[in-house]
Amino acid sequence: MSVTSGPLPRTLRAMAAAFNHVLSPDAVPSEGTLSSRHWWCRYFPSERLVIAAEELPEALDDETTAHRITERALLSLSDAARRDCRAAVIGWINAEGIATGAALELGPLDQRSIVACSWLPRHLWPHQAPDPDHTPQKALDEAIALVKQFATKASFVQREDVEGAIRFCGVCCKYAKGVAPAPAGALPPDRDRWAAWLADFIDAAEAERLRLFPHTTALETLEQRASGILDGVRVFVSYAMPTNVQVARPLKRVLESHGAVVWFDQTERPEENELASGLREIIEAQDIFLLCASRELFENAGYALQELAWVLNLKRDRSWSGAVCIAELDDVAVPRAFENVPRVALSRLNVDRWPEIIVSLVLQARNEGTRLLTDTTVAPDQTIGPRPMLELDDLRLRARHASAWWHLDETALLHALRTDILHATRSAEYQALRETIRRLKWEGTLATYGSWPADPAIRDVRVRLGTLSTLFLICALDLEGNHTILDLEADMAFLAEQPLPLIAEPAVAGWDDEERRFAVRHHLGALSHIDEVIRRGLATALVLHTTPPRRDRWESAIRERRLDCVDCLLELRTRERVAWDKRRSVHWDGAYHALDGFLYGGVDQWSPVPPDWVRLAVAGERSDLSAVFADVAWRASRSGARAERVFEATTIWGQMPFHVVAAVGEVMPLSIAHGSGRAIVLAGSIDENGAGLVLKWHEGASCGGAARATKILRL
Secondary structure, eight states: OOTTTSHHHHHHHHHHGGGTOOOOGGGSOOHHHHHHHSEEEEEETTTTEEEEEEEOSSOOOHHHHHHHHHHHHHHTSOHHHHHHOOEEEEEEEOTTOOEEEEEEEEOSTTOEEEEEETTSOGGGOSSOOOOTTSOHHHHHHHHHHHHHHHHTTTTTSOHHHHHHHHHHHHHHHHHTTOOOSOOGGGSOSSGGGHHHHHHHHHHHHHHHHHHHSTTSOOOOOOOOOOOSTTTTOEEEEEEOGGGIIIIIHHHHHHHHHTTOEEEOHHHHOOOHHHHHHOSHHHHHTOSEEEEEEOHHHHHTTOHHHHHHHHHHHHHHTTOOOOEEEEEEOSSOOOOGGGTTSOEEEGGGSOGGGHHHHHHHHHHHHHHHOOOOOOOOOOOOOOOOSOOOOOOHHHHHHHHHHHHHHHTOOHHHHHHHHHHSGGGGGGSHHHHHHHHHHHHTTOOOOSTTGGGSOSOHHHHHHHHHHHHHHHHHHHHOSSOOTTOOHHHHHHHHHHHHSSOOGGGGOOOBTTBSHHHHHHHHHHHHHHHHHHHHHHHTTOOHHHHHHSOHHHHHHHHHHHHHHHHHHHHHHHHHHHTTOSOOSSOOOOOHHHHHHHHHHHHHTOGGGSBSOOOHHHHHHHHHTHHHHHHHHHHHHHHHHHHSSOEEEEEEEEETTEEEEEEEEEEESSOOOOOOOOSSSOEEEEEEEEOSSEEEEEEEEEOOGGGTSEEEEEEEEEO
């Protein structure tokens, strides 16, 4: 029996998946190893994870056994490792050879919670994960089948099972690099509506499966269009994927039941060449463009936003006589250019009223036409051409900021805020945020924006960190540390009383409109959170220390700032300043972190392993190497041409030149000028998926040439 094929290794692998960790064959014991020792334990410091297995002829109940094995595993660690450990994956085999396992999340003060276990079905795990031994397609097939199983029993099945199956289907969609059809929280509270909702969910999940795996059998059936008051009206339905089941499909069904001809991407299935050239001509052939507006549409700023940009350009060119109408699902900020079009807030209406309202909305749009405005917030003119080289010190500072943001767990941070909003500033997650800010030698206030380093890449990171900190502080019951209400008011004024300065920052090497888009998207999401806590009266610090008129003014102004952001995102699309098709540039921060993590992983990853002097030189300069590589990778990805840079480093052998080069989609001929000294070249052939790396070194004329090592790196 192989190491990875037995029941115990399979169980441990399945449990580790709950932490998004794939165990290698040497990370788990074989049954033979366990039988000879009866106990096995290993700690992985980089993952802060302990794995343990035990042979237990007589075990207690599963949950008690899981906690006991975890306790034994932790006691076997050093004090430092025990304090650092945050996760445990444990398993045991009973006298009948049956393997049982669990994954536990470990918190401070001996807090432990089971997040996955073999005695519960996967869809009920707190940390859901597909079986790592299944292909993405098989995992998605089984998840959809599970939802179908519960859909047929909707009249008596437990809600937790249905919601669990929906969440699990979403996890498997992401595992297959797709998009979840809908969140579990969107399942209607009224059981009588489950059947229709689940039918839409299953159709959407199968459509997504067909998109991801186009050679599978098409399972979706086309609905028959009826006749009615909208007979023959051509409607293009635009939506963000998370609202597919909740809004888009129900509205599509309503429109078709009244005779409309609906263009819906999951049933029309545009060909690859249509998607490559865009849907502008398809939109131009419709009578009505129905936007299902939601926060996801703008905060994700994906393909649906591009559809809106095409509509705006068609109207500006006066080449389309169709009309626009908007169905809003939630508190969404719609671009100012569309503020006069017919719209309805679905979230304020009972679902039973949606059919009559949406039909009236489309009729109103057809009768009135569309009045579009053009005075939107725009980014500065884009400078085309080479960007000046940054000094190495500037690249180092930028790299430190990018690394700080990369290693911050924003999901955990926001979860801590939701868990205990009044005392969230005391949470470990918020303290980690403040420590991140302190390491950057910055006080964390937004009002000092003008004194920050002029690099917009650095300012981008600081705005993100400072805005998140402000979100926590305005909800705090008491301000801690050096924060005062005056500081908080100054930061609120920065957020509310002026447009986001990043919108107008000039483009530089490493930060242009692509990075501007991500910065604005993130800020829009943060402003939405701030808007919500103020509107719901949860901004405790502001309630206690500021006047109602000032809070009202800020609430109104925050709404305008959200509009600034969506206007900017839309304008970047309408002016074709950012890519909307499948082309994806290699972003300098992704390149930096991938290579930086790789270099810190040790030189043994190279093939063949370089000589000792190269290993020492690379280890000593890995921070500068990764920062410079990020710069040349960005330049190559934007220009399509080869980019390179040479810097001198002080080593134990004296000054040594490092030559860093990158190019897109080609294997570069590498050469090092021969001379008496040593030199090192790091080269990358990059694309949207990763980089093929070559490390080359030259020891001088006396050594008669150079040698090389290679590595494929996924960015």
